[in-house]
Amino acid sequence: MEFIDLKRQYRRIESEVKEAIDRVLSSCRFILGPEVEAFEEEIAAFVGVSHAVSCSSGTDALLLSLMAIGVGSGDEVIVPAFSFFATAEVVALLGAKPVFVDILPDTYNIDPEAVKRAITERTKAIIAVSLFGQCAELEELMRVANDAGVYLIEDAAQSFGATHRGKRSCSIAHISATSFFPAKPLGCYGDGGCVFTDDDEMAERLRALRNHGQTARYKHRYIGINGRLDAIQAAILRVKLKIFPEELELREIAAGRYDALLREKGIDPPVVKDYNTSVYAQYTVRVPNRDWVARYLTESGIPVAIHYPIPLPYQEAFSYLGHKDGDFPVAEEASKQVLSIPFHPYINIEEQIRVVEALSEAIAFSEK
Numbered sequence: 001m002e003f004i005d006l007k008r009q010y011r012r013i014e015s016e017v018k019e020a021i022d023r024v025l026s027s028c029r030f031i032l033g034p035e036v037e038a039f040e041e042e043i044a045a046f047v048g049v050s051h052a053v054s055c056s057s058g059t060d061a062l063l064l065s066l067m068a069i070g071v072g073s074g075d076e077v078i079v080p081a082f083s084f085f086a087t088a089e090v091v092a093l094l095g096a097k098p099v100f101v102d103i104l105p106d107t108y109n110i111d112p113e114a115v116k117r118a119i120t121e122r123t124k125a126i127i128a129v130s131l132f133g134q135c136a137e138l139e140e141l142m143r144v145a146n147d148a149g150v151y152l153i154e155d156a157a158q159s160f161g162a163t164h165r166g167k168r169s170c171s172i173a174h175i176s177a178t179s180f181f182p183a184k185p186l187g188c189y190g191d192g193g194c195v196f197t198d199d200d201e202m203a204e205r206l207r208a209l210r211n212h213g214q215t216a217r218y219k220h221r222y223i224g225i226n227g228r229l230d231a232i233q234a235a236i237l238r239v240k241l242k243i244f245p246e247e248l249e250l251r252e253i254a255a256g257r258y259d260a261l262l263r264e265k266g267i268d269p270p271v272v273k274d275y276n277t278s279v280y281a282q283y284t285v286r287v288p289n290r291d292w293v294a295r296y297l298t299e300s301g302i303p304v305a306i307h308y309p310i311p312l313p314y315q316e317a318f319s320y321l322g323h324k325d326g327d328f329p330v331a332e333e334a335s336k337q338v339l340s341i342p343f344h345p346y347i348n349i350e351e352q353i354r355v356v357e358a359l360s361e362a363i364a365f366s367e368k
């Protein structure tokens with residue numbers, strides 16, 4: 001069994017993917033160009049925003065978002081204590097201060113009340129991560145951000161395709177950033193990412209920033225980066241975007257099966273708010289004796305993962321911020337209990353039964 005089985009998807013789309021790659025090879029247009037432009041139009045339409053600016057990774061999508069609003073030294077950016085490292089890394093990379101706040105215990109997403117308390121006159125932006133496939137409290141956070149006169153950026157690396165109060169992830173915040181890392185809900189076959197916005201001026205700046213700040217050939221208005229998307233990846237993504245709506249349904253069905261199987265065993269499934277739909281980038285439960293349970297499952301041939309074992313403020317790279325145990329109690333508890341189990345659109349019920357049986361057995365043994 002695979003944790004995320006990309007091969008099953010590949011078998012389904014193999015001939016289309018090969019045709020798409022061939023098209024790029026024959027054109028010899030490898031960076032940006034018509035394939036990337038077509039992809040950007042298609043993905044912007046899917047999300048329901050005016051502009052999609054593709055780029056080289058989810059991390060660069062976040063970095064470009066912060067660069068586009070001018071984040072730099074002396075600025076503060078509010079980020080959740082519980083996420084993948086990149087969310088806070090990009091803030092520090094630009095010389096600004098990541099201001100960590102705690103998360104909500106049910107969805108693991110940033111706590112809007114904690115965000116309000118963390119706003120100062122130096123706050124430039126809030127990054128709300130839509131973790132595990134479910135949007136953060138984006139509408140509420142937009143009100144908080146607008147009241148404070150700061151930007152809201154959605155880190156949608158795990159939530160592409162999800163909805164929040166009827167709107168797609170990546171269409172709600174001022175700027176949204178997603179990742180096409182192969183294992184993400186919409187993945188390419190290498191690194192890739194995209195920034196979304198309805199703001200025309202912001203989109204122009206993002207387009208320039210991803211290409212050395214260039215506004216016309218060899219005319220550089222800004223200090224930017226080399227952060228473009230490869231045409232081969234764009235061509236692959238166009239194939240994958242076509243089957244993506246159906247894969248979202250398959251994700252929903254597979255999650256429903258896990259929910260029911262887990263409840264039968266007295267294990268709580270993940271909480272998805274009734275105003276959200278999740279794409280389950282991770283299907284994550286909380287278990288007692290987590291490390292023991294994880295080891296048992298691995299040894300039983302069930303691949304599992306821990307997202308994430310260390311809250312961001314306690315990462316060695318952020319030790320200079322001086323956070324201490326107890327500063328982020330909700331994130332700390334989550335980091336000790338979370339366990340992600342195999343999940344992807346093509347997982348079948350037999351596999352899911354095996355996972356849940358093994359999980360339930362592991363929990364029972366661990367308590368003896």
Ligand SMILES: *Cc1c(COP(=O)(O)O)cnc(C)c1O
Nearest residue numbers: 057058059084086087157179181
């Ligand atoms: C994967 C991920 C990123 C980074 O995306 P890359 O494409 O790997 O650079 C950022 N934030 C979160 C929450 C992620 O899960």
